[in-house]
Amino acid sequence: MSSFAQRCGIQDAAREQAVRRLGRLLGEQGTELVRISWCDLHGVLRGKTLVASAVERALREGVGLVSTLMLKDTSDRTAFKVFEPGGTATLPGFGNAPNLMLLADPESFQQLPWTPSSGWLRAQPWFQDGQPVELDTRRVLQRALAKLADAGYTMKCGLEVEFHVYKLKDAQPQLDPMLAAWPGPAPEVSLVHPGYNLLAEGWYDLAEEPLRIVQHTAQALGLPLLSLEVELGPSQVEAVFEATDALTAADNMVLFRNAVKMALRRAGYHATFMCRPPFPNIMSSGWHLHQSLLDARTGRNVFRREAPEPGTDVTHAAHTLSALGEHFLAGLLAHARGMTVFCTPTANGFGRFRPNALAPQSVLWGRDNRGAMLRVIGACGDEATRIENRIGEPAANPYLYFASQVHAGLDGIARGLKAPPATDAPYAGAGESLPTSLGDALAALQADAVLCEAFGRDFVAYFTRIKQSEQQRFEAAEDPDEFQRREYFARF
The missing domain is CATH 3.30.590.10 (Glutamine synthetase/guanido kinase, catalytic domain)
Known part of the structure; x- marks a missing residue:
């Protein structure tokens, strides 16, 4: 069965090699935790922290992230009525606050210098059907x-x-x-x-x-x-x-x-x-x-x-x-x-x-x-x-x-x-x-x-x-x- 990264169209041989290489590096460095981070609309990093042993799977299968994080204003209030009929009519895929999936770039790994045994990876969101979330601001710049x-x-x-x-x-x-x-x-x-x-x-x-x-x-x-x-x-x-x-x-x-x-x-x-x-x-x-x-x-x-x-x-x-x-x-x-x-x-x-x-x-x-x-x-x-x-x-x-x-x-x-x-x-x-x-x-x-x-x-x-x-x-x-x-x- 194909991985989520494959269904998104980004998992080629080079990325798979990078995933495995990072897995080995985490073990060699004694890394215990890795933050999978995504930049929100306001330029602030959000994400989840995984134990090192879960990282390789996350790089292939993604990490779930509640979609309302993309709908927050600067106070962290959700600006769209996600649980009301028509509240997200202009935002297909966001109704009722489903999960998005974060896929991290294995080449972006950083060992964090201020906290022990912790690493960091930059990620971008995808819909669960493997389509990119075009509202993601990094994708806006990429386009x-x-x-x-x-x-x-x-x-x-x-x-x-x-x-x-x-x-x-x-x-x-x-x-x-x-x-x-x-x-x-x-x-x-x-x-x-x-x-x-x-x-x-x-x-x-x-x-x-x-x-x-x-x-x-x-x-x-x-x-x-x-x-x-x-x-x-x-x-x-x-x-x-x-x-x-x-x-x-x-x-x-x-x-x-x-x-x-x-x-x-x-x-x-x-x-x-x-x-x-x-x-x-x-x-x-x-x-x-x-x-x-x-x-x-x-x-x-x-x-x-x-x-x-x-x-x-x-x-x-x-x-x-x-x-x-x-x-x-x-x-x-x-x-x-x-x-x-x-x-x-x-x-x-x-x-x-x-x-x-x-x-x-x-x-x-x-x-x-x-x-x-x-x-x-x-x-x-x-x-x-x-x-x-x-x-x-x-x-x-x-x-x-x-x-x-x-x-x-x-x-x-x-x-x-x-x-x-x-x-x-x-x-x-x-x-x-x-x-x-x-x-x-x-x-x-x-x-x-x-x-x-x-x-x-x-x-x-x-x-x-x-x-x-x-x-x-x-x-x-x-x-x-x-x-x-x-x-x-x-x-x-």
Whole structure:
């Protein structure tokens, strides 16, 4: 009888060899437990922990996972009425909360550095009939990258991620059973550095203990960490990673974000990728995405220009970017409002879009300008020429963030769009404004026909329904700050 992986069409000879090889490795390393993990809509890892002896079978037959995990908003409430007639009419296969099946990639195995004798595997969900769950966000990016490959390109991404690390005062009130709630209270914390002294070595020294944990965790997981830095805000830090292909970069972001939170928690720290932690005088955290396209055949950076286009100056995209690079840039601008909710998906993140805050306010690009939404970096003949999108928050689901860039950029290429002149005054009121709330951003997505078609209208309807649940609860909250403390600071 065929295995579930065979019925899904993924169990070839190479995968079977990898399954057996992993089985031997688990025995040789003395691994006792393996976490089979899947990335949910909000970029958070979920899954089950198996004893090592059960892993090989799970790689062939799958692991059951309740399907409502795909229907949760940020509070873990199910946004669809799965037990009511018609409640999942737009979501075939989800009615009455059946199981999905997780199939892990045996090549993704990691030995977890912060917990003894424990391993980790990345998985994706399948329906029990062997069909892929197309709403899975990693598949959304895989489809976008396949479309990019059909056009002859691959995508290269570099991650520059700001976040906050705090010292836990104690486990209370989160673990006090008398205070349990849905969501529960946020942890009580203190700063690891006082801030407002950007890149100060003295502040780095204060924060070195948790940053060492971040360093050792990332490196033990094989993540291409380049630097750790003290940012401007109190307790704010930044991690920068070497550029990789887009799918690897997205996988790395999911693993990094979840791993450092767990490793730091065990050492008495709380890491949050919430954009604006719930304290006075904080600085917003951004996730700056560096991106370029490569020729799939030669590996050449197709954004690179050898010489400025005649008659241009630095305010023209064609002075720095190739014609294709300009089209991609223009596509990002054309769909900026529609893509915003994939880049900044929480109600909290929109507080970052403020003037003179190194964060964008308007749909503008600039030549090496950190106030603009899109920053063009590089020069003629520079193989590292790229576009930096500064609209993202660090809590974003990377698969959706990246997919939005691919779809917007490809539309710019397909239509041969031209970019407007670069800005040198990003906060002067020029350019179309970015959405100012989660509700506005969802409306902008629904109004963008190109992105709706590219992501698939079924996915957009599903995503919008879940994010509207979050937005409605935020608008109804008696205390919006407490809502954000519980909903984002404690969980993200």
